[in-house]
Amino acid sequence: MKLSEYKKHGVIILTILAFSTILFGITGLKTIAAVLLFFELPFYIILRNWFNEDEAIFYSFFVGIGAYSAFVYHISFFTGIKTAIWTTFGLLVFFGIIIKRIHPNKNQGQTSQSQDSLKHEENLGQDQQPSDN
Amino acid sequence: MGKKLQNYQLAVIVVWMLFTFWLWSTPYQENRMPYGEFDAISHWEVGDYMATTNKPILFLPDYISLRYGGDNAFKANTLWYHPPYHTNFAVLESVGGDRILPTYMMNTILSIAFVLILFFIMNDLFGFYAGIGTAILASFSPRDYMVYLWGQWPERISYAFVGLNLLIFYFYVNSYLEKREEKKYLLLLGIFLAVTMYLHPMGFFHSIAALGVFGILLLIKEKKLPFSFKTASFAAVIFLVLITIFPYQTGSVVVQLFTKGSESGTAAQANSPDYGRLFYWFKEPDRNVGVPSSYFSFSYMNGLWTLPFLIIGIIFCLMLRKRKHLMMLAWLISLYIVIHADVIGKGPFVHRSLSATAHIFIPLTVIGFYYLIMFSSKLKIKKFAMPTLVAIFLIFAIMFNAKTAVYGLKEGNTMVVSPLPLAYDGLARMNQAQYNAADWILKNVPPNENITDVGVLDLKRARWIAGVSQHINIPYAPETQFFPTRANMTNYVLVDYSDIKYVANQDTINYFLQWEAALMSKDQLAYNKDDIHIYKVNKAITDADLIIPQNETAK
Numbered sequence: 001m002k003l004s005e006y007k008k009h010g011v012i013i014l015t016i017l018a019f020s021t022i023l024f025g026i027t028g029l030k031t032i033a034a035v036l037l038f039f040e041l042p043f044y045i046i047l048r049n050w051f052n053e054d055e056a057i058f059y060s061f062f063v064g065i066g067a068y069s070a071f072v073y074h075i076s077f078f079t080g081i082k083t084a085i086w087t088t089f090g091l092l093v094f095f096g097i098i099i100k101r102i103h104p105n106k107n108q109g110q111t112s113q114s115q116d117s118l119k120h121e122e123n124l125g126q127d128q129q130p131s132d133n
Numbered sequence: 134m135g136k137k138l139q140n141y142q143l144a145v146i147v148v149w150m151l152f153t154f155w156l157w158s159t160p161y162q163e164n165r166m167p168y169g170e171f172d173a174i175s176h177w178e179v180g181d182y183m184a185t186t187n188k189p190i191l192f193l194p195d196y197i198s199l200r201y202g203g204d205n206a207f208k209a210n211t212l213w214y215h216p217p218y219h220t221n222f223a224v225l226e227s228v229g230g231d232r233i234l235p236t237y238m239m240n241t242i243l244s245i246a247f248v249l250i251l252f253f254i255m256n257d258l259f260g261f262y263a264g265i266g267t268a269i270l271a272s273f274s275p276r277d278y279m280v281y282l283w284g285q286w287p288e289r290i291s292y293a294f295v296g297l298n299l300l301i302f303y304f305y306v307n308s309y310l311e312k313r314e315e316k317k318y319l320l321l322l323g324i325f326l327a328v329t330m331y332l333h334p335m336g337f338f339h340s341i342a343a344l345g346v347f348g349i350l351l352l353i354k355e356k357k358l359p360f361s362f363k364t365a366s367f368a369a370v371i372f373l374v375l376i377t378i379f380p381y382q383t384g385s386v387v388v389q390l391f392t393k394g395s396e397s398g399t400a401a402q403a404n405s406p407d408y409g410r411l412f413y414w415f416k417e418p419d420r421n422v423g424v425p426s427s428y429f430s431f432s433y434m435n436g437l438w439t440l441p442f443l444i445i446g447i448i449f450c451l452m453l454r455k456r457k458h459l460m461m462l463a464w465l466i467s468l469y470i471v472i473h474a475d476v477i478g479k480g481p482f483v484h485r486s487l488s489a490t491a492h493i494f495i496p497l498t499v500i501g502f503y504y505l506i507m508f509s510s511k512l513k514i515k516k517f518a519m520p521t522l523v524a525i526f527l528i529f530a531i532m533f534n535a536k537t538a539v540y541g542l543k544e545g546n547t548m549v550v551s552p553l554p555l556a557y558d559g560l561a562r563m564n565q566a567q568y569n570a571a572d573w574i575l576k577n578v579p580p581n582e583n584i585t586d587v588g589v590l591d592l593k594r595a596r597w598i599a600g601v602s603q604h605i606n607i608p609y610a611p612e613t614q615f616f617p618t619r620a621n622m623t624n625y626v627l628v629d630y631s632d633i634k635y636v637a638n639q640d641t642i643n644y645f646l647q648w649e650a651a652l653m654s655k656d657q658l659a660y661n662k663d664d665i666h667i668y669k670v671n672k673a674i675t676d677a678d679l680i681i682p683q684n685e686t687a688k
Contacts, residue, residue: 012143016147016151019154019155023155023162024234027231027234028234031225031234034228054138061246062297062325063324065243065290065332066328066332068217068221069217069220070217072220073189073220074378076188077188080187081184081187081188081189081223
């Protein structure tokens, strides 16, 4: 991720956190921070190894709301919920870093091939023309 | 996610999603008390129990099992849905440090996720303006926010996954048919389908129907199988592994799938399907299914103005038939299939799937606009036609859809669609006094003790008190129209004047006071705050020991 991307995403995250704090105070801030930290971040780190930046950000939340809590649920039988939250977080981040070591992302900063194929449809007029898809 | 968003586009969708979050969260911005119908109570209390006890639920506690103990068709007294949805709430409640707000915030995020998903689908397939147009209409979709308010929460996010699953499959199919297979999309689909099942089985079956129809349409168009069996097998293995880690809940889905007339055992209805319904998009049920009549109205739920553009959108998809158009048509056909599933004995709650209508109607409506604008750009009148069409869209979206969501929709003097900001206001939800009393019970009453409620307005409120207190609450007057005798009473009695003082006349309140003075005077008043009294009952005293007031008017 380039520095400008970091800045862009940083601004968005800060905006969201500020918004939730204004609406719901410190509980709102902690809740939204937890959503980003637990449901988004670990799976972003993992999916980033296969998907481009935007895709990884988008998909990770929808994986996280199922998979993160599935891990927490099972681990919490041994540790309790509160410990399981952080244990799961640590394990998933560790897993993501390990994958990154053994599977460097070839899509870094690129759009994937399948999505490149969509670009030809950006022009409105092209929809009127015969196409192979 | 095919098209990388420009910075201004990203800013627009972020601002729009924040606005949507603000609008959908208005019911609890001022009043932080929990609200919703019985389903809402059940979803909240499962997550809350895990968070407050710091342990997962394998077998339901008594106060939840009382109603939901039989809902898991495979293993009684276990969670009836896969645990992750409610564990999400438990995670956030634990971290957020509040029993109510984090759950409601997360529920809002999950319930408006369909707006973001629809934006990305339309942005990828038809461009940014189609995406933002879809997001605008979706944010004001009454069927979506009504069900969100009532409490069928897991369905909301589960239905949102239908579009996401189709989009992922679309990406895969494109790569596969263009001979540069990107397996990652099909493998991700396997994960997403499992997550959809975790969230709610109805979204999963809708997804399967949509993917199946899309696959068949592609097979006809391309004259070849649109996926690799080998990759699909890997995806299937991922899916199976993920769903088998919750054997009780997956078992329940399987049992219900193969049980005719599932869900509430309305066998009579399942045995006599109404085939005439097949000729309607959705025929309003003759029986009461627990939703207002406006829920079945296209006009109220979508705005009649969208109908011509919806039809135009469908016609354009039928005419053009590129893969993306086939995907949209498959989505529409699959919705028709799931909302007519009762015809083959899979009901009776098919009306719930109607709440996913906007997820495909709105994109098709915007597609209608999209192609009309494209068409007009080729005409001599394009200078007038294009701005006119955009103006029509914005004016109607604001004047009908946005206005309905913010101010409600009236027909005469009757509010037929309630606005979001006024949802569950006033006496429609439990009050702070009841919450405080319930919280006191949680902290001070032994877990195995039940509570007798007197004066609690209705069963729903008693269930909310039960949820917050984590004790079974048994409501008597005014809910059951009579007062408990000493023999009826459990070891703890909650006498509640906090609501009844607003709805009953003074005579009735006086009778309540006399009843309490007569029956509870020899018991220990353990809690006395904000018009709520909680007694520890002395079971040695019976009705015969007391003089009980008689008043037939006190109901």
